[in-house]
Amino acid sequence: MTSHWEDFYATHLPPNCFEDNRSLLKEFCDRHYKLKSNIVLVTSGGTTVPLEHNTVRFVDNFSAGNRGSASAEYFLEHGYAVIFMHRTKSLEPFSRHFTGQQLLDMLELHEEGMSTTITVKPDSVDVLAPVLDKYKNAQETHRMLYITFTSVVDYMWLLRAACESLAPFERNAVLFLAAAVSDFYVPQDEMPTHKIQSGHGAPTISLQLVPKMLAPLVSLWVPHAYVVSFKLETDEALLIAKSRESLNKYKHKLVIANILQTRKNRVVFVTPSSNYEIVLTKDQALTGLEIEEPIVADVVRRHQDYSREPEQQTHQ
Amino acid sequence: MTSHWEDFYATHLPPNCFEDNRSLLKEFCDRHYKLKSNIVLVTSGGTTVPLEHNTVRFVDNFSAGNRGSASAEYFLEHGYAVIFMHRTKSLEPFSRHFTGQQLLDMLELHEEGMSTTITVKPDSVDVLAPVLDKYKNAQETHRMLYITFTSVVDYMWLLRAACESLAPFERNAVLFLAAAVSDFYVPQDEMPTHKIQSGHGAPTISLQLVPKMLAPLVSLWVPHAYVVSFKLETDEALLIAKSRESLNKYKHKLVIANILQTRKNRVVFVTPSSNYEIVLTKDQALTGLEIEEPIVADVVRRHQDYSREPEQQTHQ
Numbered sequence: 001m002t003s004h005w006e007d008f009y010a011t012h013l014p015p016n017c018f019e020d021n022r023s024l025l026k027e028f029c030d031r032h033y034k035l036k037s038n039i040v041l042v043t044s045g046g047t048t049v050p051l052e053h054n055t056v057r058f059v060d061n062f063s064a065g066n067r068g069s070a071s072a073e074y075f076l077e078h079g080y081a082v083i084f085m086h087r088t089k090s091l092e093p094f095s096r097h098f099t100g101q102q103l104l105d106m107l108e109l110h111e112e113g114m115s116t117t118i119t120v121k122p123d124s125v126d127v128l129a130p131v132l133d134k135y136k137n138a139q140e141t142h143r144m145l146y147i148t149f150t151s152v153v154d155y156m157w158l159l160r161a162a163c164e165s166l167a168p169f170e171r172n173a174v175l176f177l178a179a180a181v182s183d184f185y186v187p188q189d190e191m192p193t194h195k196i197q198s199g200h201g202a203p204t205i206s207l208q209l210v211p212k213m214l215a216p217l218v219s220l221w222v223p224h225a226y227v228v229s230f231k232l233e234t235d236e237a238l239l240i241a242k243s244r245e246s247l248n249k250y251k252h253k254l255v256i257a258n259i260l261q262t263r264k265n266r267v268v269f270v271t272p273s274s275n276y277e278i279v280l281t282k283d284q285a286l287t288g289l290e291i292e293e294p295i296v297a298d299v300v301r302r303h304q305d306y307s308r309e310p311e312q313q314t315h316q
Numbered sequence: 317m318t319s320h321w322e323d324f325y326a327t328h329l330p331p332n333c334f335e336d337n338r339s340l341l342k343e344f345c346d347r348h349y350k351l352k353s354n355i356v357l358v359t360s361g362g363t364t365v366p367l368e369h370n371t372v373r374f375v376d377n378f379s380a381g382n383r384g385s386a387s388a389e390y391f392l393e394h395g396y397a398v399i400f401m402h403r404t405k406s407l408e409p410f411s412r413h414f415t416g417q418q419l420l421d422m423l424e425l426h427e428e429g430m431s432t433t434i435t436v437k438p439d440s441v442d443v444l445a446p447v448l449d450k451y452k453n454a455q456e457t458h459r460m461l462y463i464t465f466t467s468v469v470d471y472m473w474l475l476r477a478a479c480e481s482l483a484p485f486e487r488n489a490v491l492f493l494a495a496a497v498s499d500f501y502v503p504q505d506e507m508p509t510h511k512i513q514s515g516h517g518a519p520t521i522s523l524q525l526v527p528k529m530l531a532p533l534v535s536l537w538v539p540h541a542y543v544v545s546f547k548l549e550t551d552e553a554l555l556i557a558k559s560r561e562s563l564n565k566y567k568h569k570l571v572i573a574n575i576l577q578t579r580k581n582r583v584v585f586v587t588p589s590s591n592y593e594i595v596l597t598k599d600q601a602l603t604g605l606e607i608e609e610p611i612v613a614d615v616v617r618r619h620q621d622y623s624r625e626p627e628q629q630t631h632q
Contacts, residue, residue, distance in 0.1 A: 048376070056496075056550065056576060059521075060364070060376040064405070089380070095420055101411045103419045104451050107436070107444075116445050118436035120423070128423075129432050135420050180372075194551045205521045234372065234509075260372060 005211040008156065012188060015154040021147055022161045025083065028145040029165035032081040037143075038172050038303075040080045041162050043179035044068020045087025047152040051205060052192050058151075059205075061180035065090030067230075067263070067292060068178040074296035076138055080174070083166075085147045085158060087179070093144065094135040098128070152182045152210060159213060163221035170224035171307040175217070176299065177229045185210050214250040226303045227252035231270075234260045243270040254302065256295065264291060269298065321527040324472065328504060331470040337463055338477045341399065344461040345481035348397040353459075354488050354619075356396045357478050359495035360384020361403025363468040367502055367521060369509045374467075375521075377496035381406030383546075383579070383608060384494040390612035392454055396490070399478055401463040401471075403495070409460065410451040414444070468498045468526060475529060479537035486540035487623040491533070492615065493545045501526050530566040542619045543568035547586075550576045559586040570618065572611065580607060585614065 032039050045068065046061030069091040072084045076093070084093060091099070098106075106124035110117045120128055138144045147162070149155040166173045184207035218227055229252060231243045236259055243255040247270060255270040265280045278298065280291045348355050361384065362377030385407040388400045392409075400409060407415070414422075422440035426433045436444055454460045463478070465471040482489045500523035534543055545568060547559045552575055559571040563586060573584040573591075581596045594614065596607045 051375070052550070056378050056548065057498075058376055058378065059367070060374055062372050062374065089415070092416055095417045098419075099405070100408055101451070103414075104411055104448060107448055109445060109448055109452065116441055117438075118441055118444055118448065120434035122433075125432055125434055128434055129425060132420060132423055132425055132434065135417070136425065182373075194549075205523070207521070232372065234368070 005213060005216050008211050009160070012153045012156070014157040015149070015151070018157055018161070021158060022164075024145060024147065025162050025165045028081070028083065028142075029169070031142075033168055035081075036172075037081040038079065038174070038307075039083070039166065039169055040075045040174040040176055041083045041085060041166060042068050042072045042075065042176045043085045043155075043159070043181075044072070045090030046180040047087065047155045047182050048150055049152055049182045049185045049207070050191065051186060052194065059182065059184070059207075061182055062260075063087070063090065063180035065092075066096070068176075069093050069096045070290050070292035071176060071178060071296050072144070073134065074293055075174075075176070075300070076134070076143060078296065078300045080143075080300075082144045083147060083162060084144055085149065085155075085162060085179070088148045088150050092146070094131055094138070097131050152185055155179065155181060156210075156213060159217070160221065163217060166225060167222050171226070171309075173222060173225040174299065174303050175222065175225055175227045177214075177227070180232065181210070183210055184208065212250070214246075214252065218250050218252045226254075226299075226306050228254045228256060228299060231255050231257040232260060232263070233257070240268065240270060240275060243268070243275075247272055253306065254299070267291065267295060271302075321529060321532050324527050325476070328469045328472070330473045331465070331467070334473055334477070337474060338480075340461060340463065341478050341481040344397070344399065344458075345485070347458070349484055351397075352488075353397040354395065354490070354623075355399070355482065355485055356391045356490040356492055357399045357401060357482060358384050358388045358391065358492045359401045359471075359475070359497075360388070361406030362496040363403065363471045363498050364466055365468055365498045365501045365523070366507065369504075369507050375498065375500070375523075377498055378576075379403070379406065379496035381408075382412070384492075385409050385412045386606050386608035387492060387494060387612050388460070389450065390609055391490075391492070391616070392450070392459060394612065394616045396616075397459045397461075399461045399463060399482075401465065401474060401478060401495070404464045404466050408462070409454070410447055413447050468501055471495065471497060472526075472529060475533070476537065479533060482541060483538050487542070487625075489538060489541040490615065490619050491538065491541055491543045493530075493543070496548065497526070499526055500524065528566070530562075530568065534566050534568045542570075542615075542622050544570045544572060544615060547571050547573040548576060548579070549573070556584065556586060556591060559584070559591075563588055569622065570615070583607065583611060587618075 045065040046063035049059040051057045065086055068086060072082050072093045075082050086092065106120050106128060108119050108121050147158060149158050187208055214229060229246060231246060233239045233242065239257045239259060243257040246255055257268040257270055265285060266277060268275055268277050278291065278294050280289060361381040362379035365375040367373045381402055384402060388398050388409045391398050402408065422436050422444060424435050424437050426435065463474055465474050503524055530545060545562060547562060549555045549558065555573045555575060559573040562571055571586040573586055581601060583594050585592055585594065594607065594610050596605060
């Protein structure tokens with residue numbers, strides 16, 4: 001198995017700007033290490049699997065980035081430094097609250113003589129001000145680093161680079177792996193150079209399994225970190241069994257399991273010793289509470305307990 | 317061939333909210349028909365091909381919606397009513413200029429006693445004011461209708477519904493089909509219900525050809541409209557030949573051909589009698605000119621010439 005993931009890196013080149021991103025990660029982590037911050041890597045959005053080298057078509061994983069972008073905000077509120085590693089153009093913290101033309105709709109133009117000013121309509125200030133305040137605060141305190149990926153290959157390279165920089169934090173680091181990472185890919189040497197032509201009939205796409213990076217991540221890259229993975233299924237019957245299987249295999253701390261159709265109102269926390277639900281009631285949902293708020297609160301509580309445990313307990 | 321596209325509609329259900337969208341299209345078109353407006357349908361963004369009924373994975377076509385959303389703005393400037401039919405969350409006219417957190421970065425919070433106001437920073441007003449002005453104008457004059465699709469099946473149903481409402485405009489309608497529509501799909505009866513499991517090894521995805529809707533669209537649905545299709549290739553050697561092949565087959569008015577890597581600076585207009593390039597020079601690109609401005613100006617000029625031709629010429 002070890003050679004499998006090593007092969008993946010050996011046969012797939014790092015993305016453009018990889019070294020720039022690696023420097024950003026290192027600088028951010030070094031700074032927060034000196035500040036003795038707690039730190040979290042939040043991954044968010046889906047990865048693509050290109051079907052052509054000059055990519056016109058790709059296989060994608062369903063994910064707008066709601067879970068990751070909301071969770072990143074709540075980790076900030078708990079005092080964590082946040083590496084927000086997300087799919088290009090997926091939702092981002094803060095701006096996620098105002099998508100499409102919603103912000104433009106809040107603005108008013110005022111022309112007075114030669115001078116033009118633009119203000120936010122008074123009845124939109126109540127909605128926008130608290131979000132804007134938190135956004136400015138995150139900017140000013142430099143507690144959020146944005147890193148983007150597109151393909152599953154980009155993601156794998158950036159994930160490993162982030163782990164390199166996070167390793168020194170040992171138990172003070174959380175990995176909150178909410179991105180929807182493809183299980184399958186088309187190996188580079190089987191990929192056509194140009195757009196697949198429809199004139200020759202419909203193609204058949206042969207996919208290969210992506211190696212499970214959770215294995216080296218937990219055992220080698222960040223062996224002391226608090227690692228949380230996600231399991232998204234559409235079939236309730238498989239959910240807990242598959243989550244527990246994953247925990248047994250990779251030996252990380254927590255799987256947050258959810259069903260596609262109900263993921264905004266219910267998740268199951270599966271730990272090595274228990275499982276329990278976090279559910280949002282209808283009333284809570286109506287007041288605007290997001291399930292990511294109690295999810296992150298619970299992860300933070302578990303992480304704090306873990307980081308205070310005497311070290312030897314992890315080797316039991 | 318006819319039965320092929322009819323089969324597609326017979327075996328694929330219309331999307332949710334289809335009847336609502338059909339009403340919106342009809343109301344918008346009826347109103348602008350009475351106003352004797354020129355009208356354009358701009359399609360934009362890529363369609364998805366779900367691989368599972370409960371969709372976790374899908375095949376997507378590369379398209380952020382730049383071409384379509386920019387072109388929609390320029391058609392408005394030429395006085396057209398615009399149906400902007402776009403992929404959910406792809407770029408939209410006006411807001412496309414300020415993506416991610418750019419708008420948040422332009423805002424300033426002011427707290428004075430108990431009162432909070434939010435204004436746009438003075439140095440951002442110059443950039444934002446002209447866009448905001450055009451946006452407000454489009455809103456107030458009700459000249460832009462937004463319709464969204466996700467899958468290729470949604471797109472096909474909405475395209476036909478739009479054509480139904482556009483048919484009465486005859487030569488005063490333009491169809492500017494810039495969306496990146498999948499050539500392939502997984503038929504509903506071959507699609508698994510649940511997320512494909514990776515435990516059984518990597519799957520093979522068998523795709524079928526999507527019927528070419530341009531055939532019934534040109535010959536039956538809007539036979540008098542000015543229909544423009546797009547051809548995106550990665551291989552220059554195929555570009556013109558494939559565009560001319562498409563024109564000969566479907567008998568529409570214009571193919572706008574472009575190469576993935578150079579599409580922001582160069583397109584080729586392929587008409588039944590000629591082909592010529594529209595190129596953006598480096599200096600023009602540096603001043604912020606977008607290639608969609610001359611593209612739309614040229615399409616509008618051709619459409620105006622066409623709409624003034626005596627009717628019998630089309631049957632020559």
